[in-house]
Amino acid sequence: MHALIVVSHPLENSLTSSLAKAVAQGIYEENAQNSAEIAMLSQEGFNPVFNADDMAAFLQTAPVPEDVAAEQKRLDKADALVLVFPVYWWSMPGLLKGWIDRVFTNGWAYEDNANGKVIKKLGRLPVHLVGLGGSDMKTFKKHGYEASWNTQLSHGIFDYCGAPVLSNTVLMLPDFGSAQACLQQAVKIGVGIFSRQQ
Template identity: 55%
Template sequence: EGFDPRFTATDLAVHRRETPPSADVAAEQARIDRADALVLVYPVYWWSMPGLLKGWIDRVFANGWAYDEGPDAKLVKRLRHLRAHLVALGGANLRTYERHGYFGAMKTQIDHGIFDYCGASVVTSELLLGSETQDPASNFGAARAIGGNLFKASARGAEAA
Protein backbone atom coordinates (compact mmCIF):
# COMPACT_ATOMS: atom_id res chain seq x y z
CA GLU A 1 0.00 0.00 0.00
CA GLY A 2 3.03 2.27 -0.03
CA PHE A 3 3.27 2.91 3.72
CA ASP A 4 6.66 4.40 4.54
CA PRO A 5 8.12 2.44 7.49
CA ARG A 6 11.00 4.84 8.13
CA PHE A 7 10.92 6.38 11.61
CA THR A 8 11.63 10.09 11.11
CA ALA A 9 12.07 13.22 13.21
CA THR A 10 8.30 13.73 12.91
CA ASP A 11 7.70 10.31 14.47
CA LEU A 12 10.07 11.19 17.29
CA ALA A 13 8.08 14.40 17.86
CA VAL A 14 4.88 12.28 17.96
CA HIS A 15 6.51 10.03 20.55
CA ARG A 16 7.36 13.08 22.64
CA ARG A 17 3.74 14.30 22.25
CA GLU A 18 4.91 17.48 20.52
CA THR A 19 2.89 16.96 17.33
CA PRO A 20 0.01 14.79 16.12
CA PRO A 21 0.78 11.78 13.93
CA SER A 22 1.08 12.25 10.19
CA ALA A 23 -1.88 11.40 7.97
CA ASP A 24 -0.52 7.99 6.93
CA VAL A 25 -0.03 6.92 10.56
CA ALA A 26 -3.42 8.31 11.65
CA ALA A 27 -5.08 6.37 8.81
CA GLU A 28 -3.46 3.11 9.98
CA GLN A 29 -4.48 3.79 13.58
CA ALA A 30 -8.07 4.45 12.49
CA ARG A 31 -8.02 1.24 10.46
CA ILE A 32 -7.01 -0.75 13.56
CA ASP A 33 -9.60 1.09 15.69
CA ARG A 34 -12.31 -0.12 13.28
CA ALA A 35 -11.07 -3.73 13.28
CA ASP A 36 -12.28 -6.67 15.35
CA ALA A 37 -8.76 -8.09 15.43
CA LEU A 38 -5.30 -7.57 14.00
CA VAL A 39 -3.86 -10.51 12.06
CA LEU A 40 -0.18 -10.40 11.10
CA VAL A 41 1.19 -13.15 8.88
CA TYR A 42 4.86 -12.62 8.15
CA PRO A 43 8.06 -14.42 7.19
CA VAL A 44 10.78 -14.78 9.81
CA TYR A 45 13.82 -12.77 8.74
CA TRP A 46 16.88 -13.12 10.97
CA TRP A 47 14.74 -14.54 13.80
CA SER A 48 12.22 -11.71 13.87
CA MET A 49 9.70 -9.93 11.69
CA PRO A 50 10.75 -8.19 8.46
CA GLY A 51 11.98 -4.61 8.72
CA LEU A 52 8.97 -3.23 6.85
CA LEU A 53 6.57 -4.72 9.41
CA LYS A 54 8.71 -3.57 12.33
CA GLY A 55 8.80 -0.05 10.86
CA TRP A 56 5.00 -0.08 10.51
CA ILE A 57 4.67 -1.04 14.18
CA ASP A 58 7.29 1.53 15.24
CA ARG A 59 5.33 4.33 13.58
CA VAL A 60 1.72 3.21 14.13
CA PHE A 61 1.90 1.90 17.71
CA ALA A 62 2.77 5.39 18.92
CA ASN A 63 2.81 7.03 22.32
CA GLY A 64 -0.60 8.62 22.82
CA TRP A 65 -2.44 6.04 20.75
CA ALA A 66 -1.11 2.55 21.59
CA TYR A 67 0.07 3.54 25.06
CA ASP A 68 0.57 6.65 27.17
CA GLU A 69 3.97 7.21 28.66
CA GLY A 70 5.76 10.24 29.97
CA PRO A 71 8.71 11.03 32.21
CA ASP A 72 6.61 11.34 35.38
CA ALA A 73 3.61 9.18 34.45
CA LYS A 74 2.81 5.53 34.89
CA LEU A 75 2.47 3.53 31.66
CA VAL A 76 -1.12 3.31 30.39
CA LYS A 77 -1.80 0.45 27.97
CA ARG A 78 -4.34 1.78 25.47
CA LEU A 79 -4.86 -1.25 23.21
CA ARG A 80 -6.57 -3.53 25.74
CA HIS A 81 -9.49 -3.92 23.30
CA LEU A 82 -7.25 -5.28 20.53
CA ARG A 83 -6.98 -9.01 19.88
CA ALA A 84 -3.87 -9.94 17.91
CA HIS A 85 -3.18 -13.07 15.92
CA LEU A 86 0.46 -13.61 14.93
CA VAL A 87 1.51 -16.21 12.39
CA ALA A 88 5.22 -16.39 11.60
CA LEU A 89 6.47 -18.38 8.62
CA GLY A 90 9.92 -19.81 9.28
CA GLY A 91 12.38 -21.31 6.85
CA ALA A 92 14.42 -23.35 9.34
CA ASN A 93 13.37 -26.66 10.85
CA LEU A 94 11.89 -27.17 14.33
CA ARG A 95 15.16 -28.58 15.65
CA THR A 96 16.95 -25.31 14.84
CA TYR A 97 14.27 -23.20 16.54
CA GLU A 98 14.27 -25.44 19.62
CA ARG A 99 18.05 -25.78 19.88
CA HIS A 100 18.59 -22.04 19.93
CA GLY A 101 15.36 -20.95 21.66
CA TYR A 102 14.41 -18.75 18.70
CA PHE A 103 10.64 -19.10 18.95
CA GLY A 104 10.71 -18.30 22.66
CA ALA A 105 12.87 -15.28 21.93
CA MET A 106 10.43 -14.15 19.23
CA LYS A 107 7.50 -14.51 21.64
CA THR A 108 9.34 -12.42 24.23
CA GLN A 109 10.25 -9.73 21.73
CA ILE A 110 7.01 -9.57 19.74
CA ASP A 111 4.16 -10.96 21.85
CA HIS A 112 5.33 -9.45 25.12
CA GLY A 113 7.65 -6.62 24.09
CA ILE A 114 5.28 -5.06 21.55
CA PHE A 115 1.72 -6.23 22.04
CA ASP A 116 1.58 -6.77 25.80
CA TYR A 117 3.38 -3.45 26.31
CA CYS A 118 0.41 -1.78 24.62
CA GLY A 119 -2.15 -4.00 26.36
CA ALA A 120 -3.20 -5.98 23.28
CA SER A 121 -4.18 -9.59 23.84
CA VAL A 122 -2.18 -12.06 21.75
CA VAL A 123 -4.79 -14.74 21.07
CA THR A 124 -2.73 -16.66 18.53
CA SER A 125 1.04 -16.91 18.28
CA GLU A 126 2.06 -19.62 15.85
CA LEU A 127 5.19 -20.54 13.98
CA LEU A 128 4.69 -22.49 10.75
CA LEU A 129 7.90 -24.15 9.62
CA GLY A 130 9.31 -25.75 6.52
CA SER A 131 8.10 -23.16 4.05
CA GLU A 132 11.48 -23.14 2.29
CA THR A 133 12.49 -26.76 2.83
CA GLN A 134 9.29 -28.61 1.94
CA ASP A 135 6.09 -28.21 -0.04
CA PRO A 136 4.32 -25.06 1.24
CA ALA A 137 1.00 -26.91 0.95
CA SER A 138 1.97 -28.75 4.14
CA ASN A 139 1.10 -25.59 6.09
CA PHE A 140 -2.29 -25.05 4.45
CA GLY A 141 -4.10 -27.19 7.04
CA ALA A 142 -2.48 -25.35 9.93
CA ALA A 143 -3.26 -21.98 8.34
CA ARG A 144 -6.87 -23.01 7.76
CA ALA A 145 -7.23 -24.11 11.41
CA ILE A 146 -5.75 -20.83 12.65
CA GLY A 147 -8.17 -18.87 10.44
CA GLY A 148 -11.11 -20.98 11.57
CA ASN A 149 -10.23 -20.45 15.21
CA LEU A 150 -9.89 -16.72 14.61
CA PHE A 151 -13.44 -16.51 13.30
CA LYS A 152 -14.76 -18.73 16.11
CA ALA A 153 -13.14 -16.39 18.63
CA SER A 154 -14.72 -13.39 16.89
CA ALA A 155 -18.14 -15.04 16.99
CA ARG A 156 -17.78 -15.86 20.71
CA GLY A 157 -16.77 -12.27 21.41
CA ALA A 158 -19.84 -10.96 19.54
CA GLU A 159 -22.15 -13.32 21.45
CA ALA A 160 -20.75 -12.20 24.79
CA ALA A 161 -21.20 -8.51 23.97
Protein backbone atom coordinates in the same frame (compact mmCIF):
# COMPACT_ATOMS: atom_id res chain seq x y z
CA MET B 1 -16.38 -9.40 13.23
CA HIS B 2 -13.65 -7.74 11.18
CA ALA B 3 -9.97 -8.66 10.95
CA LEU B 4 -7.12 -6.55 9.64
CA ILE B 5 -4.50 -8.87 8.15
CA VAL B 6 -1.18 -7.07 7.72
CA VAL B 7 1.30 -8.72 5.36
CA SER B 8 4.98 -7.91 5.05
CA HIS B 9 6.56 -9.44 1.94
CA PRO B 10 8.04 -7.75 -1.13
CA LEU B 11 6.26 -10.10 -3.58
CA GLU B 12 2.51 -10.07 -4.05
CA ASN B 13 2.49 -13.70 -5.27
CA SER B 14 4.60 -15.07 -2.40
CA LEU B 15 3.69 -17.99 -0.16
CA THR B 16 3.43 -15.45 2.67
CA SER B 17 0.77 -13.54 0.73
CA SER B 18 -1.05 -16.78 -0.03
CA LEU B 19 -1.01 -17.61 3.68
CA ALA B 20 -2.72 -14.29 4.41
CA LYS B 21 -5.44 -15.13 1.88
CA ALA B 22 -5.82 -18.58 3.44
CA VAL B 23 -6.23 -17.01 6.89
CA ALA B 24 -8.93 -14.72 5.42
CA GLN B 25 -10.61 -17.78 3.89
CA GLY B 26 -10.73 -19.41 7.32
CA ILE B 27 -12.19 -16.27 8.86
CA TYR B 28 -15.04 -16.37 6.32
CA GLU B 29 -15.50 -20.12 6.79
CA GLU B 30 -15.91 -19.66 10.54
CA ASN B 31 -18.79 -17.24 9.96
CA ALA B 32 -19.99 -15.81 6.66
CA GLN B 33 -20.75 -12.53 8.47
CA ASN B 34 -17.05 -12.03 9.26
CA SER B 35 -14.90 -9.76 7.13
CA ALA B 36 -11.19 -9.34 6.54
CA GLU B 37 -9.05 -6.64 4.99
CA ILE B 38 -5.60 -7.65 3.74
CA ALA B 39 -3.06 -4.82 3.97
CA MET B 40 -0.03 -5.59 1.80
CA LEU B 41 2.53 -3.15 3.19
CA SER B 42 5.03 -3.43 0.31
CA GLN B 43 2.42 -3.09 -2.40
CA GLU B 44 0.77 -0.18 -0.61
CA GLY B 45 4.10 1.60 -0.35
CA PHE B 46 4.08 2.04 3.42
CA ASN B 47 7.19 3.92 4.56
CA PRO B 48 8.62 2.11 7.63
CA VAL B 49 11.23 4.75 8.47
CA PHE B 50 10.59 6.39 11.84
CA ASN B 51 11.27 10.07 11.09
CA ALA B 52 11.26 13.50 12.71
CA ASP B 53 7.47 13.81 12.32
CA ASP B 54 7.05 10.47 14.11
CA MET B 55 9.34 11.67 16.90
CA ALA B 56 7.26 14.83 17.29
CA ALA B 57 4.14 12.65 17.56
CA PHE B 58 5.90 10.46 20.14
CA LEU B 59 6.74 13.57 22.17
CA GLN B 60 3.15 14.70 21.61
CA THR B 61 4.23 18.05 20.25
CA ALA B 62 2.53 17.37 16.89
CA PRO B 63 -0.18 15.07 15.53
CA VAL B 64 0.75 11.74 13.97
CA PRO B 65 1.60 11.85 10.26
CA GLU B 66 -1.30 11.26 7.87
CA ASP B 67 -0.14 7.80 6.78
CA VAL B 68 0.10 6.70 10.42
CA ALA B 69 -3.36 8.12 11.19
CA ALA B 70 -4.75 6.11 8.26
CA GLU B 71 -3.26 2.89 9.64
CA GLN B 72 -4.60 3.65 13.12
CA LYS B 73 -8.05 4.21 11.61
CA ARG B 74 -7.85 0.76 10.00
CA LEU B 75 -6.95 -0.74 13.35
CA ASP B 76 -9.71 1.14 15.15
CA LYS B 77 -12.23 -0.62 12.87
CA ALA B 78 -10.71 -4.07 13.48
CA ASP B 79 -11.86 -6.66 15.99
CA ALA B 80 -8.58 -8.55 15.52
CA LEU B 81 -5.13 -7.89 14.09
CA VAL B 82 -3.37 -10.68 12.21
CA LEU B 83 0.28 -10.22 11.21
CA VAL B 84 1.52 -12.56 8.47
CA PHE B 85 5.20 -12.42 7.61
CA PRO B 86 8.32 -14.42 6.72
CA VAL B 87 10.82 -15.06 9.48
CA TYR B 88 13.92 -12.97 8.75
CA TRP B 89 16.90 -13.50 11.05
CA TRP B 90 14.63 -15.16 13.62
CA SER B 91 12.33 -12.13 13.79
CA MET B 92 9.96 -10.09 11.64
CA PRO B 93 10.99 -8.18 8.50
CA GLY B 94 12.12 -4.57 8.90
CA LEU B 95 9.05 -3.32 7.01
CA LEU B 96 6.70 -4.84 9.57
CA LYS B 97 8.80 -3.69 12.53
CA GLY B 98 8.79 -0.18 11.04
CA TRP B 99 5.01 -0.34 10.67
CA ILE B 100 4.75 -1.14 14.37
CA ASP B 101 7.34 1.52 15.28
CA ARG B 102 5.35 4.20 13.49
CA VAL B 103 1.74 3.09 14.04
CA PHE B 104 1.76 1.94 17.68
CA THR B 105 2.26 5.46 18.96
CA ASN B 106 2.42 7.03 22.39
CA GLY B 107 -1.08 8.29 23.14
CA TRP B 108 -2.80 5.78 20.86
CA ALA B 109 -1.34 2.34 21.65
CA TYR B 110 -0.03 3.22 25.10
CA GLU B 111 0.56 6.28 27.22
CA ASP B 112 3.45 7.19 29.46
CA ASN B 113 1.98 9.04 32.41
CA ALA B 114 3.66 11.45 34.81
CA ASN B 115 4.38 8.88 37.54
CA GLY B 116 6.29 6.64 35.12
CA LYS B 117 3.58 4.03 34.69
CA VAL B 118 2.48 2.87 31.27
CA ILE B 119 -1.22 2.97 30.44
CA LYS B 120 -1.98 0.10 28.05
CA LYS B 121 -4.55 1.28 25.51
CA LEU B 122 -5.03 -1.67 23.13
CA GLY B 123 -6.74 -4.20 25.37
CA ARG B 124 -9.62 -4.31 22.90
CA LEU B 125 -7.40 -5.54 20.02
CA PRO B 126 -6.57 -9.27 20.01
CA VAL B 127 -3.45 -10.12 17.99
CA HIS B 128 -2.58 -13.24 16.02
CA LEU B 129 0.95 -13.80 14.69
CA VAL B 130 1.63 -16.05 11.70
CA GLY B 131 5.29 -16.40 10.78
CA LEU B 132 6.64 -18.49 7.90
CA GLY B 133 10.11 -19.96 8.37
CA GLY B 134 12.56 -21.96 6.31
CA SER B 135 14.13 -23.81 9.23
CA ASP B 136 12.43 -26.38 11.46
CA MET B 137 10.93 -26.09 14.92
CA LYS B 138 13.64 -28.25 16.44
CA THR B 139 16.26 -25.66 15.47
CA PHE B 140 13.92 -22.81 16.41
CA LYS B 141 13.60 -24.20 19.94
CA LYS B 142 17.13 -25.59 20.35
CA HIS B 143 18.92 -22.28 20.01
CA GLY B 144 16.42 -20.29 22.09
CA TYR B 145 14.89 -18.46 19.14
CA GLU B 146 11.36 -19.50 20.15
CA ALA B 147 11.79 -18.01 23.64
CA SER B 148 13.29 -14.79 22.29
CA TRP B 149 10.50 -14.61 19.68
CA ASN B 150 7.84 -14.79 22.38
CA THR B 151 9.67 -12.31 24.60
CA GLN B 152 10.27 -9.78 21.86
CA LEU B 153 6.94 -9.95 20.03
CA SER B 154 4.24 -11.15 22.42
CA HIS B 155 5.55 -9.50 25.56
CA GLY B 156 7.84 -6.71 24.37
CA ILE B 157 5.50 -5.21 21.80
CA PHE B 158 1.92 -6.29 22.32
CA ASP B 159 1.75 -6.79 26.08
CA TYR B 160 3.32 -3.35 26.47
CA CYS B 161 0.23 -1.96 24.73
CA GLY B 162 -2.19 -4.37 26.41
CA ALA B 163 -3.09 -6.14 23.14
CA PRO B 164 -3.56 -9.83 23.98
CA VAL B 165 -1.73 -12.25 21.69
CA LEU B 166 -4.30 -15.03 21.27
CA SER B 167 -2.24 -17.11 18.85
CA ASN B 168 1.43 -17.07 17.94
CA THR B 169 2.24 -19.57 15.20
CA VAL B 170 5.44 -20.15 13.28
CA LEU B 171 4.85 -22.36 10.25
CA MET B 172 8.17 -24.01 9.46
CA LEU B 173 7.99 -25.16 5.85
CA PRO B 174 10.35 -28.16 6.31
CA ASP B 175 8.14 -29.48 9.14
CA PHE B 176 4.99 -29.23 7.02
CA GLY B 177 6.63 -30.75 3.95
CA SER B 178 4.77 -28.65 1.39
CA ALA B 179 3.38 -25.20 0.77
CA GLN B 180 -0.10 -26.74 0.49
CA ALA B 181 0.12 -28.15 4.01
CA CYS B 182 1.09 -24.68 5.32
CA LEU B 183 -1.87 -23.15 3.51
CA GLN B 184 -4.23 -25.71 5.05
CA GLN B 185 -2.89 -24.80 8.49
CA ALA B 186 -3.39 -21.10 7.72
CA VAL B 187 -7.07 -21.77 6.96
CA LYS B 188 -7.37 -23.48 10.37
CA ILE B 189 -5.73 -20.45 12.00
CA GLY B 190 -8.29 -18.22 10.27
CA VAL B 191 -11.20 -20.35 11.50
CA GLY B 192 -9.89 -19.87 15.05
CA ILE B 193 -9.38 -16.10 14.93
CA PHE B 194 -12.79 -15.12 16.24
CA SER B 195 -13.78 -18.41 17.86
CA ARG B 196 -10.95 -17.79 20.39
CA GLN B 197 -12.56 -14.48 21.35
CA GLN B 198 -16.00 -15.90 22.13
